Amino acid sequence: LFILALRGLSSPTTSQAGNRNGMIGMAIAIGTTLLVLWSQKLLDPVTIGLILAGVVVGGGIGAIIARRVAMTSMPQLVAAFHSLVGMAACLVAVAAIYAPEAYGIGDATHIHAQSLIELGLGLAIGAVTFTGSVIAFAKLNGNMSGAPILLPARHLLNIVLGVAIVALVGYLVFTGGQAKWAFWAIFALSLIIGITLIIPIGGADMPVVVSMLNSYSGWAAAALGFTLENVTLIITGALVGSSGAILSYIMCKAMNRSFISVILGGFGADDSAAAAGGKVETRPVKQGSAEDAAFIMKNASKVIIVPGYGMAVSQAQHALREMGDKLKEEGVEVKYAIHPVAGRMPGHMNVLLAEANVPYDEVFELEDINSEFSTADVAFVIGANDVTNPAAKTDKTSAIYGMPILDVEKARTVLFIKRGMSSGYAGVENELFFRDNTMMLFGDAKKMVEGILKGL
Numbered sequence: 001l002f003i004l005a006l007r008g009l010s011s012p013t014t015s016q017a018g019n020r021n022g023m024i025g026m027a028i029a030i031g032t033t034l035l036v037l038w039s040q041k042l043l044d045p046v047t048i049g050l051i052l053a054g055v056v057v058g059g060g061i062g063a064i065i066a067r068r069v070a071m072t073s074m075p076q077l078v079a080a081f082h083s084l085v086g087m088a089a090c091l092v093a094v095a096a097i098y099a100p101e102a103y104g105i106g107d108a109t110h111i112h113a114q115s116l117i118e119l120g121l122g123l124a125i126g127a128v129t130f131t132g133s134v135i136a137f138a139k140l141n142g143n144m145s146g147a148p149i150l151l152p153a154r155h156l157l158n159i160v161l162g163v164a165i166v167a168l169v170g171y172l173v174f175t176g177g178q179a180k181w182a183f184w185a186i187f188a189l190s191l192i193i194g195i196t197l198i199i200p201i202g203g204a205d206m207p208v209v210v211s212m213l214n215s216y217s218g219w220a221a222a223a224l225g226f227t228l229e230n231v232t233l234i235i236t237g238a239l240v241g242s243s244g245a246i247l248s249y250i251m252c253k254a255m256n257r258s259f260i261s262v263i264l265g266g267f268g269a270d271d272s273a274a275a276a277g278g279k280v281e282t283r284p285v286k287q288g289s290a291e292d293a294a295f296i297m298k299n300a301s302k303v304i305i306v307p308g309y310g311m312a313v314s315q316a317q318h319a320l321r322e323m324g325d326k327l328k329e330e331g332v333e334v335k336y337a338i339h340p341v342a343g344r345m346p347g348h349m350n351v352l353l354a355e356a357n358v359p360y361d362e363v364f365e366l367e368d369i370n371s372e373f374s375t376a377d378v379a380f381v382i383g384a385n386d387v388t389n390p391a392a393k394t395d396k397t398s399a400i401y402g403m404p405i406l407d408v409e410k411a412r413t414v415l416f417i418k419r420g421m422s423s424g425y426a427g428v429e430n431e432l433f434f435r436d437n438t439m440m441l442f443g444d445a446k447k448m449v450e451g452i453l454k455g456l
Helices: 002-008 012-039 045-068 071-098 113-141 154-174 180-198 203-228 231-255 259-263 271-276 290-298 309-314 317-329 348-355 366-375 445-455
Strands: 302-307 333-338 363-365 378-382 413-418 438-442
Touching: 002 012, 002 231, 012 045, 012 231, 012 348, 071 113, 071 180, 071 203, 071 348, 113 154, 113 180, 113 203, 154 180, 203 231, 231 259, 290 378, 290 413, 290 438, 290 445, 302 317, 302 348, 302 366, 309 317, 309 348, 309 445, 317 333, 317 348, 317 445, 333 348, 333 366, 363 366, 413 445
Parallel strands: 302 333, 302 378, 333 363, 378 413, 413 438
Antiparallel strands: none
């Protein structure tokens, strides 16, 4: 069921079935574990009551939060849940090292070396996941700046912290688990490295960070699964860890990033790029109004809509779907083009469009839609900057050179909604703004789309 859940979540059309399979699988896993422990007389009614109370309270809180959270805040929710997984792994490690008899990994005087290695790995990865997810949540939620925070000699600091953690795990094994101070030192240093790995990464790169933290949480669970001799935990942890790593790799390719540098927290923008993030270009551009855009699209045969983070910020997805429906009533062919790293988490745009009830068969990924821009009368871009920048293909000196982009410039007319002329996160001016076939629509994305809808 967990494998079927992952399979289902790979496509918007089967995502609900994937969620259901995951929920059923988890319910079966929890129920089976309790029944096995009960049959072995390892549980008494009070303990079962406490466990069920925890499941009910935790599940209830999770259900309430999930129902209340806006779809535009889903990246923050995912990051918050990842932090809880990391902390849960740490708490299990704490329980195991202070009560080894309960877990069958030794006694108060000596814990098996293999178990201590597993505990150390689970604790370290869990702590990194916890603080890394907290930082990701803060950046996504606006509690701290989304710009890269570049510490001096940060790579050297990460190396020193990593070596110290490995050495402390070795010492913990050498002492048979008696050096509790080493255990807590591993925990503290791992919390620190979780911060230093994530703060250099800017908010626009959060999709890769979220998927990588998802992978970390899986490996933390798998490591502790070995300690607990829990096959289900090992399997599910490995599934989450490997799927998260594969997704991170795919997204790194889509962003022209190094997968290894992501793992090491080193792919945040450098000082010059970070400083250039607010750069404003002064060259003249062709500017239009909502009425102009409505006239152009009403007389088009084919319109391809390209949503980006600007749509999420302004929560324009419902107005965008209404605009698409109105265009279809006018006989215009409408499609939606999604870049793999648009937004702030994997599948962010897909989630928002699904919430607005945009038909799945109208939503296409980059590799499926790129060839159609040359046949489109209008490419309607709503806050998608770097992922539409032609410099990624033409300027070898550009910071985004080599990154696959949506070929919106090939459309007959490009309508680009943006608040102003500032460059995107990469600090690179978008050459698309200055093309003869581009019309800039300055203003709030939702208000602009609503204005276009009135014009239609």
